[in-house]
Amino acid sequence: MIQSILTFGASFLAPKLMAGIQNEKVQVLHALPGRVRLQCDRWKNNYTATNLEKAFKTIPLVTDVRASPITGSLLLTFATQKLTPEQFDNIVKSAVQVSVASYPELQADLMNILKNVIQTIDVTMKKQTGGKVDIDSLLSVVLMINGILKFPAQPAFSSSLLYWAYTIITKKK
CATH class of the missing domain: 3.30.70.100 (Alpha-Beta Plaits)
Structure with missing residues (x-):
């Protein structure tokens, strides 16, 4: 058996x-x-x-x-x-x-592609705005606005959006 x-x-x-x-x-x-x-x-x-x-x-x-x-x-x-x-x-x-x-x-090929795309977008944004806006700052603003506007209807979700914005703004480089 x-x-x-x-x-x-x-x-x-x-x-x-x-x-x-x-x-x-x-x-x-x-x-x-x-x-x-x-x-x-x-x-x-x-x-x-x-x-x-x-x-x-x-x-x-x-x-x-x-x-x-x-x-x-x-x-x-x-x-x-x-x-x-x-x-x-x-x-x-x-x-x-x-x-x-x-x-x-190994680092996944798709992740490398995504990182390159984000870096290209970030560099382009900085060039177009004279260094005043980058992808992190734009994303933080979008998250904060959505978090504030949706707070009365969805406080838990809005709080997470605000926290994400906070972590992007305060991250250490």
Whole structure:
């Protein structure tokens, strides 16, 4: 019975592991005896590249490792001229596992885009008003006006608007 449960569990895990590898879209750019260059677009950041290098430096089979955050490639040099299919699969799986483990620590691309948009709006507002208005001051005024006008009908909500305005105005830079 326990073996049946384990087999049943493994039948669910194997497709998930393979799906993870397929989602990563790891490509073999070139392979020579004792050396391989892998590439994945998701490796195009310093944090993941550094983690890949650290992880592969601890593998005895690997004699040299270089990860490029610019190209998203991983160059591995091995102690042997030939790898078994199992060794190669384990290398690719290890690279996928290390990169996936690094994702929670990365700044989301969407958040970077939003920060750039806000910064662009802020700079434009300052230029257009000669430095008299920025996004924080405009948002504070809007929150205060709405908080004051809606206070008689919605005191709890209005209080939160006024508090948000207060926190924007008094935030430390």
